[in-house]
Amino acid sequence: MIKNIIFKKIKFTNFNQKKFNKIINKKGNFVFPAAPALVEIERSKYYYKSLQEADFVFFDSGLFVIMLKIFRNISVNKFSGFKFLNLFFLYLKKNNKKKILSIDPNKIISIENKKYFEKKGITKFYSYIAPIYKSKKITDKKLLKLVNKVRPNFIIINIGGTKQEILAHYMKQNLKSKQTILCTGAALSFLTGIQAPINKFYDKIYLGWFVRIIYNPKIFLKRYLYALGFVPIFFKNKIIIE
Structure with missing residues (x-):
């Protein structure tokens, strides 16, 4: 079985849910780059570095998985952030004393996330509403201070693709202790x-991706058309199998 795929010096983990319990308590950055975000590996040095130095990079992109199968005859498991969170909440059901810090894009989403965690029996829940990060080089000293104070077992970043990975990389480089x-x-x-x-x-x-387009075509049709920019990136780079 293929364990990892190296693509543009980024190590993608071929993951399945049987391995979930083996890694969920590991420290590090878990990233799930979708196709629109993968286009940025050749356009943003900060985003590219955040994937290179992440601890686990999963095959969230169905486009990437399908292209690997059709054009390189390589079979890997698509493993989205959505699927991961479903397993994560099953884990929390048995470990509901864990401290969770949720980084949210606005107050409305923050309130709904808090309600959802409370519904799942999680009482040690902390929320941080992220500012609008205007620069591709993200810094947030206020967030670092909160994480060092709370020392959560898990940090969940719920902001947009590319920015979340750069923020996670920033935290990894600047926090007093390594976090999940x-x-x-x-x-x-x-x-x-x-x-x-x-x-x-x-x-x-x-x-x-199709459901998101139907739900909000004004935003997501453009985003997924942009994702097609990954196609030439795929063909001009080698794949290394581990």
């Missing part, structure tokens, strides 16, 4: 119902 940081972006909003009504079925058949 989950860069799952919009996945939590799928569960709370704030975003598109994606479920396990749509995620399994690689149609999460």
